[in-house]
Amino acid sequence: MFEVNDPEFDWFLQQVKKHLNIDLTGYKQHRVHRRVNMLLRRHNVESYREYLKMILGDQKFRDEFLDKMTINVTEFFRNPEKWGELQNYIKDMVKDLRGFRAWSAGCSTGEEPYTIAMILEELRAPSRASVLATDLDPWVLEKAKRGIYEERSMVNLDEAMRNRYFIKHDDGTYEIKPFVKSRVTFKRHDLILEPYENGFSLIVCRNVVIYFDQPTKDKIYRKFVEALNTGGYLFVGSTERIFNYRELGLEMVSPFIYRKRG
Numbered sequence: 001m002f003e004v005n006d007p008e009f010d011w012f013l014q015q016v017k018k019h020l021n022i023d024l025t026g027y028k029q030h031r032v033h034r035r036v037n038m039l040l041r042r043h044n045v046e047s048y049r050e051y052l053k054m055i056l057g058d059q060k061f062r063d064e065f066l067d068k069m070t071i072n073v074t075e076f077f078r079n080p081e082k083w084g085e086l087q088n089y090i091k092d093m094v095k096d097l098r099g100f101r102a103w104s105a106g107c108s109t110g111e112e113p114y115t116i117a118m119i120l121e122e123l124r125a126p127s128r129a130s131v132l133a134t135d136l137d138p139w140v141l142e143k144a145k146r147g148i149y150e151e152r153s154m155v156n157l158d159e160a161m162r163n164r165y166f167i168k169h170d171d172g173t174y175e176i177k178p179f180v181k182s183r184v185t186f187k188r189h190d191l192i193l194e195p196y197e198n199g200f201s202l203i204v205c206r207n208v209v210i211y212f213d214q215p216t217k218d219k220i221y222r223k224f225v226e227a228l229n230t231g232g233y234l235f236v237g238s239t240e241r242i243f244n245y246r247e248l249g250l251e252m253v254s255p256f257i258y259r260k261r262g
């Protein structure tokens with residue numbers, strides 16, 4: 001893999017870790033390097049030292065930096081056919097008397113965990129069936145908690161689903177209804193740095209680890225398997241494959257959906 005050999009840049013990443021509590025060293029380095037350099041050029045800044053001062057001193061620049069490092073693009077029922085398939089597995093699990101708990105890891109602005117909550121509603125799951133939704137970026141979590149969305153997030157939702165689960169506002173935005181919201185708990189969590197909760201029937205982690213290098217991905221998948229109940233499912237993004245799934249204790253149910261073996 002292409003390595004970035006730049007001591008100044010390494011120093012910058014260490015400072016970001018120290019001051020912002022974000023470890024970018026597990027991310028694909030050439031990508032992080034390219035994006036930071038783009039921001040330096042945009043603001044006419046000559047050195048990483050100067051840029052660090054800028055992001056530590058001004059919320060606006062800090063938000064822009066976080067935004068560029070962690071792409072937040074998402075939508076409801078992203079890849080609808082895969083969600084349709086997953087719904088069948090969830091259907092069997094919600095009958096489990098131990099209760100159903102899902103985790104949307106890297107949930108961005110909330111479309112993904114609310115998708116799981118809507119599926120639970122469609123299946124008339126008991127109200128204790130819940131979703132933990134986590135992300136590194138506090139800004140996206142604020143937006144997720146507000147639960148107000150533009151048309152571009154809604155493309156996979158037909159009229160009936162929109163009416164059932166959203167309040168339409170005069171300005172054309174859609175707000176998720178309180179009974180759907182109440183199934184989801186949002187928390188800030190870093191998948192690289194922090195310990196994981198456990199006892200999940202389903203973990204959805206899509207379009208997040210694509211930014212990480214292979215050793216970091218491996219570690220994260222191992223921790224996901226530990227966090228899953230036996231028989232629980234791991235749903236990954238539509239360009240992501242876990243090549244060593246057998247070694248991790250998973251079976252492949254279909255492309256991008258894995259199940260923890262007993």
Ligand SMILES: C[S@@+](CC[C@H](N)C(=O)[O-])C[C@H]1O[C@@H](n2cnc3c(N)ncnc32)[C@H](O)[C@@H]1O
Pocket residue numbers: 070071072073074075078105106107108109112134135136137140189190191192205206207208237
């Ligand atoms: C492209 S979005 C994916 C959203 C959703 N999962 C989907 O597939 O539509 C990637 C999200 O991963 C989050 N992320 C990046 N690094 C992370 C980390 N180390 N821990 C937790 N979340 C992270 C970003 O903040 C961003 O919101």
